[in-house]
Amino acid sequence: MSAITDIVKGLFEPARALISEAITDKDKALEVAATLKLAEIETERKLLDYETQLTTVRAGVIETEAKGESWLQRNWRPLTMLTFVGLVVARWTGLTVDVGEPIEIQLMELIKIGLGGYVVGRSAEKIVPQVAAILKGNK
Numbered sequence: 001m002s003a004i005t006d007i008v009k010g011l012f013e014p015a016r017a018l019i020s021e022a023i024t025d026k027d028k029a030l031e032v033a034a035t036l037k038l039a040e041i042e043t044e045r046k047l048l049d050y051e052t053q054l055t056t057v058r059a060g061v062i063e064t065e066a067k068g069e070s071w072l073q074r075n076w077r078p079l080t081m082l083t084f085v086g087l088v089v090a091r092w093t094g095l096t097v098d099v100g101e102p103i104e105i106q107l108m109e110l111i112k113i114g115l116g117g118y119v120v121g122r123s124a125e126k127i128v129p130q131v132a133a134i135l136k137g138n139k
Helices: 003-022 026-066 071-092 101-138
Strands: none
Touching: 003 026, 026 071, 071 101
């Protein structure tokens, strides 16, 4: 299951438990449960739509940078990430002074965010149009 599915299920779980406890009429409980399930599915769909739009925007930013006019505009992300990775490698091989664990942790977080954003953005250029077409077909 995806994280979005888990979040939505977690949000609707208390309501499902309340239905089974509060409504004694079985037919009415089934009707309310079905309505709740439809609301859960719609909420999940809207969250997935939002995530798709967000990924599309992120991919657009990276694509625009990659197609930019100046060399620096096209290459600043890869250069930054290579610099961070170089700093980590230098630290692990003992070529730098000890900057302390908090700074090392922050550096690793930046690398995770940068590489994750870059990889996701580049992948999204190919995947998002397909996902959007699937979602449009299901509406």
